[in-house]
Amino acid sequence: MGDERVEAMEIDAQQRQEVAAAVPDGFNADYLRIYYGKLFPYGDFFKWLAYGNDAKHPGCDQSYIGRRELSFTLENDIYLRFQSFDTAAELETSIKEKCPFKIDIGPVYSVDPAKRHAYAQSGNNVFVPVERELIFDIDISDYDDVRYCCSGADTCLDCWPLMTIVIKILDTSLRGDFGFNHILWVYSGRRGVHCWVCDSRARKLSNEQRSAIADYFRVYKGGENSLKKVSLTGPVLHPFLARSYTDVLKCFFEDKLLHSQQLFASEERCQKILELIPDENVASELHDKWQGNRRSSISKEDVNAARWEQLKTTLQSGKHKTQGLRRCVEEIVFSYTYPRLDMEVSKHMNHLLKAPFCIHPKTGRVCVPIDPNNCEDFDPTAVPTLSQLLGELNAAGMQIDSENGTSDFSERPFFNRC
Ligand SMILES: [Zn+2]
Numbered sequence: 001m002g003d004e005r006v007e008a009m010e011i012d013a014q015q016r017q018e019v020a021a022a023v024p025d026g027f028n029a030d031y032l033r034i035y036y037g038k039l040f041p042y043g044d045f046f047k048w049l050a051y052g053n054d055a056k057h058p059g060c061d062q063s064y065i066g067r068r069e070l071s072f073t074l075e076n077d078i079y080l081r082f083q084s085f086d087t088a089a090e091l092e093t094s095i096k097e098k099c100p101f102k103i104d105i106g107p108v109y110s111v112d113p114a115k116r117h118a119y120a121q122s123g124n125n126v127f128v129p130v131e132r133e134l135i136f137d138i139d140i141s142d143y144d145d146v147r148y149c150c151s152g153a154d155t156c157l158d159c160w161p162l163m164t165i166v167i168k169i170l171d172t173s174l175r176g177d178f179g180f181n182h183i184l185w186v187y188s189g190r191r192g193v194h195c196w197v198c199d200s201r202a203r204k205l206s207n208e209q210r211s212a213i214a215d216y217f218r219v220y221k222g223g224e225n226s227l228k229k230v231s232l233t234g235p236v237l238h239p240f241l242a243r244s245y246t247d248v249l250k251c252f253f254e255d256k257l258l259h260s261q262q263l264f265a266s267e268e269r270c271q272k273i274l275e276l277i278p279d280e281n282v283a284s285e286l287h288d289k290w291q292g293n294r295r296s297s298i299s300k301e302d303v304n305a306a307r308w309e310q311l312k313t314t315l316q317s318g319k320h321k322t323q324g325l326r327r328c329v330e331e332i333v334f335s336y337t338y339p340r341l342d343m344e345v346s347k348h349m350n351h352l353l354k355a356p357f358c359i360h361p362k363t364g365r366v367c368v369p370i371d372p373n374n375c376e377d378f379d380p381t382a383v384p385t386l387s388q389l390l391g392e393l394n395a396a397g398m399q400i401d402s403e404n405g406t407s408d409f410s411e412r413p414f415f416n417r418c
Pocket residue numbers: 147149150154155156157158159160
C-alpha cells in the first residue's frame with residue numbers, strides 16, 4: 001500500500017471515529033442505562049456514605065449504611081422512598097435495575113428505613129432520623145431580582161459568579177467559624193449548588209442546632225415583597241459579615257456585578273437601587289444627579305461605575321452621616337451579592353437532597369463536585385453532558401477495537417468504500 005493511501009486511511013478512520021462517537025443530545029432511559037452501567041461511581045459513592053463503617057475493625061457500626069435512606073425518582077415521576085442498601089453491590093444492582101431519573105439522599109435513621117413498618121408494628125415508635133450531613137441548597141432562580149441576563153432556571157457566565165460567591169462565603173465560614181473540614185460542593189446540574197458538610201459533628205447536629213447555623217448566615221429579613229431585603233443592624237457589623245464584605249462582596253460588586261449586570265444602566269434599574277435608600281431626600285438628590293448625567297458625556301460603559309461612585313459619595317458625605325444611612329452602601333452590596341440560602345433545606349434532618357453524580361434531566365449535565373479552592377474556574381456550561389460521555393465511551397470502544405485488532409476493517413462500512 002502506498003504512503004498516500006495509508007495516510008488517507010488514517011484520516012478517514014479518525015473522521016469515522018468522530019462521526020460514530022457523536023451521540024445526539026438528550027436525556028432518556030437508554031442513555032441513563034449506559035451511564036449507570038458503565039460510569040456511575042458506585043464504589044466511591046458507597047464509601048462516602050459509609051463514613052468508615054464499611055470496614056471490618058471493631059469500631060465499625062455494621063448497620064450504619066443500611067439505615068440511610070436513598071430515594072429514587074423513576075421515569076414518569078414515580079417515587080420510591082426509603083430505599084436502603086447494605087453493600088455497594090446491592091446499591092449497584094438496584095440502580096442498574098430501576099434506572100432512577102433522580103437519586104436523593106435522606107438521613108440515617110434509627111432503624112433500616114425499608115423495614116420501618118415492621119418496627120412500627122412492634123409498638124415502639126423508634127423510626128427517627130439520627131444523622132444527616134448539614135446541607136445547603138442555593139438556586140440562582142432566587143436571584144432574579146438582581147440579575148438581568150437570565151431568569152428562572154437559566155444561567156450564563158455573567159450571572160453564575162453569584163454562585164461562586166456563595167461557595168466562597170459559606171466555605172470560608174463553615175471552616176473558619178464552625179471548624180468543619182469535610183465539605184463537599186456539588187453542581188446541581190442546572191441552576192445552583194449544593195453543599196454537604198460531612199464532619200461527624202455536623203452529621204449529629206439536632207434540628208435546633210441546624211436552624212441556629214442557618215440563622216447565622218441569614219441577613220435577609222422581611223417577606224418576599226418587602227423592598228428592603230437586607231437589614232444590617234447593631235452598632236458594628238458582625239465579624240463574619242464585615243469580613244465577607246471587605247474580603248469578597250465589595251470587590252465582586254464593584255469589579256464584576258456592576259458591569260456584568262449593568263446595574264445602573266436604566267431608569268428602572270436605578271430606581272430599584274434608590275428604593276433601598278431609606279431617606280427620600282437623599283434618594284431624590286441622587287435621582288436628579290443621574291437625570292443630569294444622562295444628558296452628559298458619560299459613556300454607556302462608565303455609567304454604572306460613575307453612578308455607583310456618586311451614590312457612595314452622597315451617602316457617605318458628612319451631610320448624611322446619620323445612623324440610618326451609614327450602612328446603606330453595605331446593605332445595597334449585600335442585597336445584590338450575599339448568598340440566598342433555602343433555609344428550610346438546612347434546618348431539618350429529614351430533608352432529601354439530590355445525590356452527586358446524578359444527571360439533570362433538563363440539561364443532561366452531570367452533578368459534578370466543585371473544588372471550593374478553584375470555584376471561580378468552574379464553568380457550568382462546560383460540565384459534561386450525558387451524550388458527551390456516551391460519545392467518549394463510543395470513541396474509547398472503537399479505540400480498543402482497533403488496538404486489539406479484533407475487527408476486520410474490510411467489513412466496516414467505510415472501508416468498503418475504499
Ligand atoms: Zn445569566
